[in-house]
Amino acid sequence: MGALFLRDVRLGLRAGGGALVGILFFLAVIAVVPFGVGPDLKLLSRIGAAMLWIGALLATLLGLDRLFQADRDDGSLDLLIMASDRHMLPLTILIKCLAHWTVSVLPLVIASPLLGLFMNMEAAAIGATALTLLVGTPAITLIGAVGAAVAVSLPRGGLLVSVIILPLTIPVLIFGVSASYGAVEDPAPFLAPFLILAAITLFFAVLGPIAAAAALRSSAD
Amino acid sequence: MMSHTGFVLASYGAAIIVLAALIGWIFIDQRSQRQALQELESRGVRRRSETKMDNAS
Amino acid sequence: MSDAVSKTGRWIDLANPTRFLSLAGGILPWLGGLTVLVLAIGFWMSMNAPDDYQQGSTVKIMFIHVPFAWLSMMCYTIMSVAALGTLVWRHPLADVSAKAAAPIGAVFTALALITGSLWGKPMWGTWWVWDARLISVFVLFLMYLGIIALTRAMDDPAKSAKATAILTLVGFINIPIIKFSVDWWNTLHQPASVLRMGGSTLDPSYLKPLLVMAIGFTLLFFTLHMMAMRNEIWRRRVTAMRRVAARSADRGTVS
Numbered sequence: 001m002g003a004l005f006l007r008d009v010r011l012g013l014r015a016g017g018g019a020l021v022g023i024l025f026f027l028a029v030i031a032v033v034p035f036g037v038g039p040d041l042k043l044l045s046r047i048g049a050a051m052l053w054i055g056a057l058l059a060t061l062l063g064l065d066r067l068f069q070a071d072r073d074d075g076s077l078d079l080l081i082m083a084s085d086r087h088m089l090p091l092t093i094l095i096k097c098l099a100h101w102t103v104s105v106l107p108l109v110i111a112s113p114l115l116g117l118f119m120n121m122e123a124a125a126i127g128a129t130a131l132t133l134l135v136g137t138p139a140i141t142l143i144g145a146v147g148a149a150v151a152v153s154l155p156r157g158g159l160l161v162s163v164i165i166l167p168l169t170i171p172v173l174i175f176g177v178s179a180s181y182g183a184v185e186d187p188a189p190f191l192a193p194f195l196i197l198a199a200i201t202l203f204f205a206v207l208g209p210i211a212a213a214a215a216l217r218s219s220a221d
Numbered sequence: 222m223m224s225h226t227g228f229v230l231a232s233y234g235a236a237i238i239v240l241a242a243l244i245g246w247i248f249i250d251q252r253s254q255r256q257a258l259q260e261l262e263s264r265g266v267r268r269r270s271e272t273k274m275d276n277a278s
Numbered sequence: 279m280s281d282a283v284s285k286t287g288r289w290i291d292l293a294n295p296t297r298f299l300s301l302a303g304g305i306l307p308w309l310g311g312l313t314v315l316v317l318a319i320g321f322w323m324s325m326n327a328p329d330d331y332q333q334g335s336t337v338k339i340m341f342i343h344v345p346f347a348w349l350s351m352m353c354y355t356i357m358s359v360a361a362l363g364t365l366v367w368r369h370p371l372a373d374v375s376a377k378a379a380a381p382i383g384a385v386f387t388a389l390a391l392i393t394g395s396l397w398g399k400p401m402w403g404t405w406w407v408w409d410a411r412l413i414s415v416f417v418l419f420l421m422y423l424g425i426i427a428l429t430r431a432m433d434d435p436a437k438s439a440k441a442t443a444i445l446t447l448v449g450f451i452n453i454p455i456i457k458f459s460v461d462w463w464n465t466l467h468q469p470a471s472v473l474r475m476g477g478s479t480l481d482p483s484y485l486k487p488l489l490v491m492a493i494g495f496t497l498l499f500f501t502l503h504m505m506a507m508r509n510e511i512w513r514r515r516v517t518a519m520r521r522v523a524a525r526s527a528d529r530g531t532v533s
Binding site: 143146147149150151153154160163164166167168170171174207211214215218219 | 365413417418420421423424425427428431432437440441444445447448449451452455
């Protein structure tokens with residue numbers, strides 16, 4: 001399992017710069033926002049957390065179809081499915097999701113405080129947003145694993161994955177943004193939405209790999 | 222006291238129009254499938270399962 | 279061993295949809311007639327219902343809005359059961375049922391949203407509010423569209439059936455969220471929009487037409503669902519027969 005994690009991380013870092021494109025996309029989305037809403041710093045600082053979350057969500061969705069596609073192309077996906085009597089397939093998928101998250105989403109989380117500065121956000125808001133992104137984005141990847149597994153046999157599955165997955169990620173977005181705002185604004189609580197966010201991530205850490213494993217098995221036979 | 226008849230009529234109208242479209246689509250689909258089936262049967266095409274059963278009997 | 283399995287599988291393939299078709303042919307006229315009757319009675323009752331002292335005549339929107347909202351959830355539940363049927367019992371009709379139900383469910387969800395916003399405009403002063411109930415129903419609508427897109431994206435019905443079933447089951451989480459969103463996020467929700475089916479909060483003069491309309495629309499749903507399932511079975515037969523025809527034509531030219 002450790003070897004699989006290392007292999008996926010190495011492949012993700014090397015293969016065609018897929019991880020880098022996600023970060024660039026994230027940067028581009030955030031950079032476009034001030035042009036759209038105008039350079040009003042007060043407004044930017046108010047919507048900053050939400051914009052960072054939406055950017056991270058879109059950038060994560062963008063890279064999801066690569067989760068199983070590369071493995072399917074070179075045939076190693078079939079090997080992983082066949083080895084499922086030795087290693088549980090959901091566990092394998094969980095490891096793959098973690099590797100994918102480490103390579104293509106963790107850089108977004110690390111870059112988000114810097115972009116938060118561009119958006120004129122307060123220090124507490126930046127910290128809260130980065131923390132909620134750190135806790136919430138794994139849920140997006142794990143939900144996305146289901147979509148990626150369902151669409152893996154499609155020739156043009158990439159866009160379909162995003163469309164299918166987007167409705168399911170909306171709760172993550174809602175609680176992530178409300179927790180980020182809760183850290184800054186007084187009446188809104190921080191801990192409650194943050195804990196719900198963590199619960200969503202843990203819930204999908206169980207459900208996502210199991211459903212994705214079922215989908216992969218059905219697409220294989 | 223308050224008259225919102227327009228909204229009531231609009232919502233009932235929208236429901237009737239949309240449901241009529243759905244029912245119409247199902248009926249059109251039904252007719253086209255029936256026609257296709259009849260055309261294929263008149264051309265003497267039979268389903269695999271039917272030919273299998275004929276062979277067995 | 280494998281021969282026997284495939285033979286029984288073929289037998290189920292043949293017999294079950296055929297039996298369903300003859301059953302549907304017998305039931306559908308009665309079901310359709312009953313639907314029209316109940317809906318007509320419900321319509322008449324709801325037109326004769328008194329105006330609410332607070333909401334005026336807009337209370338009449340409730341008689342269609344609540345059944346639509348209820349059916350949008352029931353349809354998804356039926357699709358989830360069908361998805362279980364596909365994955366666990368491998369019932370050949372379950373996949374047909376799920377595929378036929380998705381567009382009907384999407385239409386009912388859209389109607390619930392449309393009538394809801396037509397009700398919201400005079401009552402709340404706005405077409406749309408981003409509260410938990412509305413968001414979760416909107417998410418349900420998006421999920422219907424995603425499922426429809428997925429069923430139409432694959433050519434092979436057997437392959438798309440399992441993929442769709444898995445997606446449907448994952449999306450089922452949303453149904454309890456919709457159901458209890460009013461209770462869980464009470465602070466966010468406008469109390470005027472809280473509609474409970476419980477008879478205690480609702481006067482019998484509204485409850486009776488509402489129940490009749492709900493039964494009528496449920497019958498309508500089952501009628502349409504059965505017809506759509508029949509269409510889907512016929513569609514699959516047509517594709518199978520076209521394939522046979524193409525193969526025999528091909529063989530004819532070769533020999």
